Every structure is written in structure tokens, then in C-alpha cells.
Amino acid sequence: MNTDARAQTVNLGAGPSMLPTDVLMEAAQGIIDYGGAGIGVTELSHRSSTFKNLIMQAENDLRTLLDIPSEYAILFLQGGGTEQFSATLLNMLAAHASKHNGQGGAPPVDYVVSGSWSGKAYKEARRLYEPVRQVVDLRKNIGDATQPIPAPSTWNLSSVDENPAMLYYCDNETIDGFEFTQDFIQQLPEEYRQRVPIVADCSSNILSRPVDIRSHAVVFFGAQKNVGPSGVTIVIVRRDLVVDPDAVQQSYYPRIPTTMVYKNAMDNGSLYNTPPIFPIYVSGLGFRKLVEEGxxxxxxxxxxxxxxxxxxxxxxxxxxxxxxxxxxxxxxxxxxxxxxxxxxxxxxxxxxxxxxxxxxxxxxxxxxxxxxxxxxxxxxxxxxxxxxxxxxxxxxxxxxxxx
Amino acid sequence: MNTDARAQTVNLGAGPSMLPTDVLMEAAQGIIDYGGAGIGVTELSHRSSTFKNLIMQAENDLRTLLDIPSEYAILFLQGGGTEQFSATLLNMLAAHASKHNGQGGAPPVDYVVSGSWSGKAYKEARRLYEPVRQVVDLRKNIGDATQPIPAPSTWNLSSVDENPAMLYYCDNETIDGFEFTQDFIQQLPEEYRQRVPIVADCSSNILSRPVDIRSHAVVFFGAQKNVGPSGVTIVIVRRDLVVDPDAVQQSYYPRIPTTMVYKNAMDNGSLYNTPPIFPIYVSGLGFRKLVEEGxxxxxxxxxxxxxxxxxxxxxxxxxxxxxxxxxxxxxxxxxxxxxxxxxxxxxxxxxxxxxxxxxxxxxxxxxxxxxxxxxxxxxxxxxxxxxxxxxxxxxxxxxxxxx
Missing domain, CATH: 3.90.1150.10 (Aspartate Aminotransferase, domain 1)
Structure with a gap:
């Protein structure tokens, strides 16, 4: 295995990003022969105990790293952050419909726009659903020293009496270089914060600082920036918000394709259908390394x-x-x-x-x-x-x- | 790189399945340093010319292997065959709506059920849409020597005057061990065959025999059986059936999440969002090997x-x-x-x-x-x-x- 050129190169790409050489060296052996059983990791059945142990270890290490309580499920999905733009919205609408027994009609959903990625998520929400509310657009403030970043208390939030189905934000905008200060979003009005499910896209800063999982309904991230190779998206979701969408389907939002239904993934330990084995495997190696390194x-x-x-x-x-x-x-x-x-x-x-x-x-x-x-x-x-x-x-x- | 145990093991799993050792050895080097540039393949930007060349080579080799005409696009997607159960239906409904300018109401969609996987696809279609017609259920015939497999001419097909939006079948049922004889499905009545888009799930037998692409609207397959590691699904689709669903949206079928919209993938060379690099890379190595081997x-x-x-x-x-x-x-x-x-x-x-x-x-x-x-x-x-x-x-x- 030739690593000479690798040692001389500094890859500062925004993602898919560089991975630790020792992780990749272990992965290179793992795809040839995982654990000495004569089968490479991508050749394992996803129903085998070997793979189930692998994904459970990855989940447990992530739970340790982010202090994720047992009331939250960890899902390993496909489709990238972009697929979650659709999936988080649809699943939170189903959770809302379930909680309100389908009463009260279509709830508002609130979006914080702070750059390119949250802008795309907002646009997708508007494609799929209404009413969608942009509670603040920070893009004009970011580059302008005379325009401070307004506090959440001043945002144009939906009233809690309207029972918004979610608030969505992106914690770190990969393209714009804008990152919320830690727990800034927690400065939302207390009643709002306690009643509205908060969804965070942490694709490009997960594991680089603590995130208060308990104050979120959903935290999701694509692997290919701070975690592992592209091809897996990890969703941390509060279990009581994961419902069977077919039991509560309302006409005011679109029916959810099976692979986007959180309940299918949760009830099947992310093995509803064949998972993306290699990206999960390498992400798990990265989690283990980070646990060991502090x-x-x-x-x-x-x-x-x-x-x-x-x-x-x-x-x-x-x-x-x-x-x-x-x-x-x-x-x-x-x-x-x-x-x-x-x-x-x-x-x-x-x-x-x-x-x-x-x-x-x-x-x-x-x-x-x-x-x-x-x-x-x-x-x-x-x-x-x-x-x-x-x-x-x-x-x-x-x-x-x-x- | 230790391959001793590997050489002694015969892995006959149904998928994720075994891959050629030489392909995996090349991949092991490729994840450390791809092409000597000092960057592993999964660390490349998907917007780099290096990766664009990689995916284009994979596409061209697949085009050669299956004799895919230029009127067909090749899409590298995520979510497995299961996600295509939803996506093929929704995209073919959009194509139908576009062709008929939204006139004529909800068209029927026809499903051939020949085992577990086509049964699941049929079930998903019924979750998302109606009217869905099961044109034949072969599951009772498969194990019974006294019940011949009925010819397509005898199936309970929708009338062509009803303008069905698609006919769906699974060419090889991985679980049931049932595989259609080559081009059996082409024995459909000629007018039906010429007017109705035909969708084939070839996940577990693609590249093991010729498939007449020209007689299909869509041929799709997950990689993890006959192609490469899990995490990429390849969709071959006739370009004239790929439409902007937002331009023709009808209320009789659900709005399509962005990552499932074929047009986004087609217009962006499968790079609408970050693709699953490793599964595409290894699939490409497999295509190349198969070209070289005849x-x-x-x-x-x-x-x-x-x-x-x-x-x-x-x-x-x-x-x-x-x-x-x-x-x-x-x-x-x-x-x-x-x-x-x-x-x-x-x-x-x-x-x-x-x-x-x-x-x-x-x-x-x-x-x-x-x-x-x-x-x-x-x-x-x-x-x-x-x-x-x-x-x-x-x-x-x-x-x-x-x-």
C-alpha cells in the first residue's frame, strides 16, 4: 500500500473531505478481509451478526461522543443531507398529525435561512408543502459588519398557538463559512423552544463541538465532511416523534416514500433494506478513533x-x-x-x-x-x-x- | 494486505455479495491514494475532473456492456432498489402527466407479481397511488409443476385505451429463485408493448445476460448483487420520459422529493448532490473488468x-x-x-x-x-x-x- 504521495498532500476540500490515514489503512484491509473470516466488509450480509455488531458499535460510539440519550434513535440512511431536506419535513408533519389526531389543519413550518444549504432546505419545503415560513434571512447580514446577527427572540417565528410542526436550521453553512455560536439557537423564546420540534442540519460541524441533543427533535448530518466517506446520512431523532405515517396520513402533505419513513428505519435498526455498508463501516472506524482520542x-x-x-x-x-x-x-x-x-x-x-x-x-x-x-x-x-x-x-x- | 483467509472462503451470499479479489485489491489502494495524486478516491471532490472522469468511464463501460443507446440516460442514485419502488412510479406518473398535458385523470399502473421483491414494489405503489393493477400473480405457480407460468398475452393487463402509465416487473426474484426466461416479458401484446412504458427491476441478474434496453422505459438495479458494494442504485431511463415534475404536477399523485426526481440527476450527471463515491468507484472497476473479460x-x-x-x-x-x-x-x-x-x-x-x-x-x-x-x-x-x-x-x- 503506497502512502508516499498521500503523506505529502494537504487536502483541504470541503467535502467529500480528507480522512485519517490510519482509518483508511484499516478500511483497506477490511474490504479484503474483515476480522479474518475470509470475507470483506462490503461482502457481508447486512443480516449477519458480524454486520449487526459493526453497526451497533458505531451507534454506541456515536451515542457516547454526542451524549445521546436512549430516548433518541440513531438512523443510518441514504440520500445525503439533501434527501433529509424532504424527509425531516415529511416525518415531522406526520408526527404533528399524529399528536393532534389530524385536527387543526396544515400547521406552519418555520425555517431559519443562514446560507446556501438552509436556503435549499427552505426551497424544498416550499416545493412539497405549505404554509412554510422563513423566520429570518441572515444572508444579507453575514458579510455586512453594520448588520448584526439578530437574536432569535426577534425572529418572525410562528406563534406557538399555531402549533408549528418544526423549526429548521443549519448549524454550519459549508459554502458561506457561517456557523452559529454554540447553542445560539437555544436563545429562542422558552415556550417556543419547549413546544416546537427543532431540526438541525449539522452536516459540516458535527463532532467538532458539543451539540445539545435533548433540545432537538432531529439532528442530522451527511458523513462526508466530518465523519467518513459519502453515502450515509445519520439521523438522530426523538423516538416519540417517529410515527407510522400511514396511520395518520393527511391530505395536506404528500405521502412519504418508504425509504424516507423514519419508523421503517427505526423499527429495523437501519436495516429495512440493504444499508450502504462501506460508508457506515468507515464512519464507525472514525467514531472509535475519536472516542480513543478524547x-x-x-x-x-x-x-x-x-x-x-x-x-x-x-x-x-x-x-x-x-x-x-x-x-x-x-x-x-x-x-x-x-x-x-x-x-x-x-x-x-x-x-x-x-x-x-x-x-x-x-x-x-x-x-x-x-x-x-x-x-x-x-x-x-x-x-x-x-x-x-x-x-x-x-x-x-x-x-x-x-x- | 492479507488475503490468505479470503482465498479459502467461498461466499455464496445473495447480497451484498462477493466481489472479485483483484477489484477489491485495486479499491484498497484507491482509497489510500487514487491515481498517485496523494488523495484517496473517497476524499475527492465530486466536482473534481478526476471524479467526473471516473463516473464517466463507469457510465461508458456500462453503456458498452448493455448496449445502451444514447437516447437513454444512466443515473447513479442512492436508496437501493427499495427507493426505486417509489421513484420509478412517481417519475413515470410525471412523464404520463406531461405527455397528456394533465388530461384524462389518474392512469392505471400495471404490476407483474412474481415473488417477494415485485410483491413489495406492488405494495409500495398501492401505498402511494391508485389505481394500481396486479396483472398477474405468479407466486402460486412457481412451486407447482401442474400450474404453468401463464403467457403475458393472458395477463389481466390494463387496456391501452386507458393509457397505463407503466408496467412493472422484476426480472429475477432473489428470494424466490424465479427468473423470467430471456425476453419473456417481450411477449406482451404488441400494441401494449409499444405504448406502455415498461419498468424492470434487474437488481439481481443485471450483466448476467443481455437485456433489451430499447424495449424498456426504465431498467434499474442496486449494485450489491452483481455489480459492486451496496450504496448505489443505477437507473437506465429513456430520456424523453424524464420530465420536470413541478411543471406538470397533478393532485392524483404525491409530489416527488428532490432526490428522487430523475431530471435533477440527469441534468447534473448524477451530481445534483454528493454521490456515494466508493460504491460508484468499485462498480466502475467491475464494469471495466467485465468489458476486458468478454x-x-x-x-x-x-x-x-x-x-x-x-x-x-x-x-x-x-x-x-x-x-x-x-x-x-x-x-x-x-x-x-x-x-x-x-x-x-x-x-x-x-x-x-x-x-x-x-x-x-x-x-x-x-x-x-x-x-x-x-x-x-x-x-x-x-x-x-x-x-x-x-x-x-x-x-x-x-x-x-x-x-
């Missing part, structure tokens, strides 16, 4: 140390670099986004950015270009990245300034 | 030679073995299912079957137990299996009889 508290310290190096460098050179998030508290610890300014105009310069990307690539620091929809530079420093990688980026920033 | 014609010869060995042995010992499919022409070349009879009563005996399973396991021939819903023995001989494996099974059958 858990989420340690991951948070490391993330903070890495991000601080880069953000400090941006702050030191406001004539060269401009963070795309104007409010320092809301800058992502995972996806560090910034523009590079023209020396004369002090405006963002695509040619300067191209020059920086080229310098990085010449030094084998790859995938630092911003998302095609927003441009600029994006340095993604997920759990698998190291302080040395952040140091290397910073040294290239210094070199760029000098040149 | 394609589907050669695979069919090999499958026939393997299956014949086992079926001949069953026929030679009708006092010991009883094929679960009574009609020899409809016995699957992939999933060979049979019961073992009690020496005295000549009835299927679970204890004899347990004894055979044990004998196999002692000889490292594993996963030969029938599906929990039907019992008996199931020998799955997919493309990755060898004649030597079939010979080993037959020798164990001989040994079993002697003991």
Missing part, C-alpha cells in the same frame, strides 16, 4: 487551535484578506472562507485568489478554492485535519503576502 | 455453466433435493433455491437443511441458507463467482448424500 471536547480544542491560526492571520492583514463573514463570533471553525483583495482597489480580486490557489497547489495544498457559487478561498479544517496543516496554510499566506 | 455474452456462458452443474445435481437426486421453482425454464441462473427432503417422509426438512448448511460451513462455503422468509437453501452464483465454486458446492452435495 472525544468531542478534545476535537473542539483542536478545531479551535487550527482555525485560530488562520483567522488571526486574516485579521493581521486586513489590507490583503477579507473574511466573508463580517461577524467574528459567527465564523465557522470548519470552513474558513475569505476573499483576497487587490492591492490597489482593495476590492476582492479573482486573479489574486487564483494566484493564491496556484501557490497552494504548487505546495501540494489542494482544494482551497471557494465554492463555485460564491468564489473566494475556502480552507476546510475538519476533524481529520491537523494543526500542521493549518500551519502550512498560514505559512503560504505569509509567503503570498511577501511575493 | 462482456455480458461471456458472463452469460459462465453463469449458465455454473448453474447447470448445481441444477443437474438437483435433478439427479429428486429423492433428496427439490428445486423451489417447479418450472425448469424459470429457475434463476443467479439464485439457485431448493429444499432438502427428509429421507422417509419426502417432505422438506429443516433439520436436513441445517445439516447441509453446517457441512458447507465446515468446508468454508458460507451464506447458503435460504432467505428467512422462505427457508431452504439458496446458492447465489453471481458474476464474481467461479466454476470452481459451483464445483465445490456440487461436491458437498455429493458428500451430503453419501453421509
Amino acid at each position: 472525544g468531542v471536547a478534545r476535537a473542539q480544542e483542536r478545531a479551535h487551535a487550527r482555525a485560530k491560526l488562520v483567522y488571526d492571520k486574516l485579521e493581521q492583514h486586513p489590507d490583503v484578506f477579507k473574511p466573508t463573514v463580517a461577524h467574528a463570533d459567527f465564523r465557522s471553525q470548519m470552513n474558513l472562507t475569505f476573499r483576497i483583495l487587490d492591492a490597489n482597489t482593495r476590492e476582492p480580486s479573482e486573479s489574486e485568489e487564483a494566484r493564491f490557489v496556484k501557490l497552494c497547489e504548487e505546495n501540494k495544498v489542494v482544494q482551497v478554492k471557494g465554492h463555485r457559487s460564491v468564489g473566494g478561498i475556502r480552507i476546510s479544517l475538519y476533524n481529520a485535519s491537523t494543526l500542521e496543516m493549518a500551519q502550512k496554510v498560514v505559512s503560504l499566506m505569509d509567503q503570498f503576502i511577501k511575493e | 462482456g455480458v455474452a461471456r458472463a452469460q456462458e459462465r453463469a449458465h455453466a455454473r448453474a447447470k452443474l448445481v441444477y443437474d445435481k438437483l435433478e439427479q437426486h429428486p429423492d433428496v433435493f427439490k428445486p423451489t421453482v417447479a418450472h425448469a425454464d424459470f429457475r434463476s441462473q443467479m439464485n439457485l433455491t431448493f429444499r432438502i427432503l427428509d429421507a422417509n417422509t419426502r417432505e422438506p426438512s429443516e433439520s436436513e437443511e441445517a445439516r447441509f448448511v453446517k457441512l458447507c460451513e465446515e468446508n468454508k462455503v458460507v451464506q447458503v441458507k435460504g432467505h428467512r422468509s422462505v427457508g431452504g437453501i439458496r446458492i447465489s452464483l453471481y458474476n464474481a463467482s467461479t466454476l470452481e465454486m459451483a464445483q465445490k458446492v456440487v461436491s458437498l452435495m455429493d458428500q451430503f448424500i453419501k453421509e
Whole structure:
């Protein structure tokens, strides 16, 4: 197994992202022969005790890492975060219909829009259902230092008397580099917080800091950023909100395709149909490694140390670099986004950015270009990245300034 | 990389199934460093040219193997065959609505039920939609030599004047061991065949024999039986039937979640959202290998030679073995299912079957137990299996009889 080129490359892509070499080395053996039984892991029956033990271990480790109480189920699903844009809405509407015995008509659903991904989730909700309420749109505030991020108490929330079926938000916006401060969303009015199921997309910052599962109805994340390879989406859901949608179906929302019904996954231990074995397996290896390395508290310290190096460098050179998030508290610890300014105009310069990307690539620091929809530079420093990688980026920033 | 135990094990599981060792060895290197660039394949951005080339190569090889004309798109999706039970129906209803400008109301959809999987697809259709018509139920015929398999011309098909939106069938029933004779379904009445979109689930026999793509609207298959690891589902669909469902939405069928909309996948080269990279990659390696080894014609010869060995042995010992499919022409070349009879009563005996399973396991021939819903023995001989494996099974059958 040749790892020479790998050791020299710093992959800072936003996802699918880099994974620890030791995890991938174990996986490489595992696909040839898992546990010495003469069968590779992807060749196991998903009904075998070997695979059931594997998925249970992954679940237990995740439960430990995020302190997930037993009242919550952990589902391993397919379709990515995008499929959950539809599935969380439909399942929460079914839960609402069940709770209210189908009385009261179509409830509102509330959406916090803070960037590209929550914007897409909001758009999908509007495709599938009404009434959908955008309670706040933070996209105009993010890059504008004169526009503070408004507190949740000021958002245009549905009244609790309207019994909203859910509030949806995205904890970290991978493309925009915007991350809510920890538990910011918990500043919602107390009655609202206690009565409305809260759904969080944590695809790009899960396991990088604690998340208060108990205050959420659903926390979901695609694996391919901070967890493992693409192909599995993990849904943590409060069990009492998981209902049989066929028992409560209302005409005001669409019938839910079987593979999106949380109850099918929950009742069958994520084995209603054949699961994506390899992504689950490698995610499990990653969970185990993180448990052994000190858990989420340690991951948070490391993330903070890495991000601080880069953000400090941006702050030191406001004539060269401009963070795309104007409010320092809301800058992502995972996806560090910034523009590079023209020396004369002090405006963002695509040619300067191209020059920086080229310098990085010449030094084998790859995938630092911003998302095609927003441009600029994006340095993604997920759990698998190291302080040395952040140091290397910073040294290239210094070199760029000098040149 | 230790392959010793692997070389001694014969894995005849029905899926996720065995894969060729050379394919897995290449994949093991590929997840560490793909193409020497210092990045593993699952760490590539799905927007990178490297990954786009990978998925295009896989698509082109599949196009060659199945002689897929350019009028058909190839989609790499998630959710397994089970998700396609919902998606094919909803997309074909949208295509129908588009073609008829929303006139004429809810069309019938026709289902051929020939075993467990088509039975599940039919059940899902009834969950989501009406009118759904079961045009024939072959389950009572399969095990009964006195009940021939009725010709398609005798099925209770919808009239073409009713404009059915689709006919659905499963080409090979993995659990029941029933496989349609090649192009049997093409014996449908000519007018029906030309006017009604035909949808085939070929999950467990794709690439084991030619399939006439041109006579189908959709051919789909999960990878984890005859293609690659679990986690990707491949949909071959006639482009003119792929429509924007939001442009033609009718109230008589449910709105389609975004990840199930074929048009999103088609217009974005299967990269609407992050694809399951590893399963696509390994499936592509398998396609390449099959192209190099002579394609589907050669695979069919090999499958026939393997299956014949086992079926001949069953026929030679009708006092010991009883094929679960009574009609020899409809016995699957992939999933060979049979019961073992009690020496005295000549009835299927679970204890004899347990004894055979044990004998196999002692000889490292594993996963030969029938599906929990039907019992008996199931020998799955997919493309990755060898004649030597079939010979080993037959020798164990001989040994079993002697003991």
C-alpha cells in the first residue's frame, strides 16, 4: 500500500473531505478481509451478526461522543443531507398529525435561512408543502459588519398557538463559512423552544463541538465532511416523534416514500433494506478513533487551535484578506472562507485568489478554492485535519503576502 | 494486505455479495491514494475532473456492456432498489402527466407479481397511488409443476385505451429463485408493448445476460448483487420520459422529493448532490473488468455453466433435493433455491437443511441458507463467482448424500 504521495498532500476540500490515514489503512484491509473470516466488509450480509455488531458499535460510539440519550434513535440512511431536506419535513408533519389526531389543519413550518444549504432546505419545503415560513434571512447580514446577527427572540417565528410542526436550521453553512455560536439557537423564546420540534442540519460541524441533543427533535448530518466517506446520512431523532405515517396520513402533505419513513428505519435498526455498508463501516472506524482520542471536547480544542491560526492571520492583514463573514463570533471553525483583495482597489480580486490557489497547489495544498457559487478561498479544517496543516496554510499566506 | 483467509472462503451470499479479489485489491489502494495524486478516491471532490472522469468511464463501460443507446440516460442514485419502488412510479406518473398535458385523470399502473421483491414494489405503489393493477400473480405457480407460468398475452393487463402509465416487473426474484426466461416479458401484446412504458427491476441478474434496453422505459438495479458494494442504485431511463415534475404536477399523485426526481440527476450527471463515491468507484472497476473479460455474452456462458452443474445435481437426486421453482425454464441462473427432503417422509426438512448448511460451513462455503422468509437453501452464483465454486458446492452435495 503506497502512502508516499498521500503523506505529502494537504487536502483541504470541503467535502467529500480528507480522512485519517490510519482509518483508511484499516478500511483497506477490511474490504479484503474483515476480522479474518475470509470475507470483506462490503461482502457481508447486512443480516449477519458480524454486520449487526459493526453497526451497533458505531451507534454506541456515536451515542457516547454526542451524549445521546436512549430516548433518541440513531438512523443510518441514504440520500445525503439533501434527501433529509424532504424527509425531516415529511416525518415531522406526520408526527404533528399524529399528536393532534389530524385536527387543526396544515400547521406552519418555520425555517431559519443562514446560507446556501438552509436556503435549499427552505426551497424544498416550499416545493412539497405549505404554509412554510422563513423566520429570518441572515444572508444579507453575514458579510455586512453594520448588520448584526439578530437574536432569535426577534425572529418572525410562528406563534406557538399555531402549533408549528418544526423549526429548521443549519448549524454550519459549508459554502458561506457561517456557523452559529454554540447553542445560539437555544436563545429562542422558552415556550417556543419547549413546544416546537427543532431540526438541525449539522452536516459540516458535527463532532467538532458539543451539540445539545435533548433540545432537538432531529439532528442530522451527511458523513462526508466530518465523519467518513459519502453515502450515509445519520439521523438522530426523538423516538416519540417517529410515527407510522400511514396511520395518520393527511391530505395536506404528500405521502412519504418508504425509504424516507423514519419508523421503517427505526423499527429495523437501519436495516429495512440493504444499508450502504462501506460508508457506515468507515464512519464507525472514525467514531472509535475519536472516542480513543478524547472525544468531542478534545476535537473542539483542536478545531479551535487550527482555525485560530488562520483567522488571526486574516485579521493581521486586513489590507490583503477579507473574511466573508463580517461577524467574528459567527465564523465557522470548519470552513474558513475569505476573499483576497487587490492591492490597489482593495476590492476582492479573482486573479489574486487564483494566484493564491496556484501557490497552494504548487505546495501540494489542494482544494482551497471557494465554492463555485460564491468564489473566494475556502480552507476546510475538519476533524481529520491537523494543526500542521493549518500551519502550512498560514505559512503560504505569509509567503503570498511577501511575493 | 492479507488475503490468505479470503482465498479459502467461498461466499455464496445473495447480497451484498462477493466481489472479485483483484477489484477489491485495486479499491484498497484507491482509497489510500487514487491515481498517485496523494488523495484517496473517497476524499475527492465530486466536482473534481478526476471524479467526473471516473463516473464517466463507469457510465461508458456500462453503456458498452448493455448496449445502451444514447437516447437513454444512466443515473447513479442512492436508496437501493427499495427507493426505486417509489421513484420509478412517481417519475413515470410525471412523464404520463406531461405527455397528456394533465388530461384524462389518474392512469392505471400495471404490476407483474412474481415473488417477494415485485410483491413489495406492488405494495409500495398501492401505498402511494391508485389505481394500481396486479396483472398477474405468479407466486402460486412457481412451486407447482401442474400450474404453468401463464403467457403475458393472458395477463389481466390494463387496456391501452386507458393509457397505463407503466408496467412493472422484476426480472429475477432473489428470494424466490424465479427468473423470467430471456425476453419473456417481450411477449406482451404488441400494441401494449409499444405504448406502455415498461419498468424492470434487474437488481439481481443485471450483466448476467443481455437485456433489451430499447424495449424498456426504465431498467434499474442496486449494485450489491452483481455489480459492486451496496450504496448505489443505477437507473437506465429513456430520456424523453424524464420530465420536470413541478411543471406538470397533478393532485392524483404525491409530489416527488428532490432526490428522487430523475431530471435533477440527469441534468447534473448524477451530481445534483454528493454521490456515494466508493460504491460508484468499485462498480466502475467491475464494469471495466467485465468489458476486458468478454462482456455480458461471456458472463452469460459462465453463469449458465455454473448453474447447470448445481441444477443437474438437483435433478439427479429428486429423492433428496427439490428445486423451489417447479418450472425448469424459470429457475434463476443467479439464485439457485431448493429444499432438502427428509429421507422417509419426502417432505422438506429443516433439520436436513441445517445439516447441509453446517457441512458447507465446515468446508468454508458460507451464506447458503435460504432467505428467512422462505427457508431452504439458496446458492447465489453471481458474476464474481467461479466454476470452481459451483464445483465445490456440487461436491458437498455429493458428500451430503453419501453421509
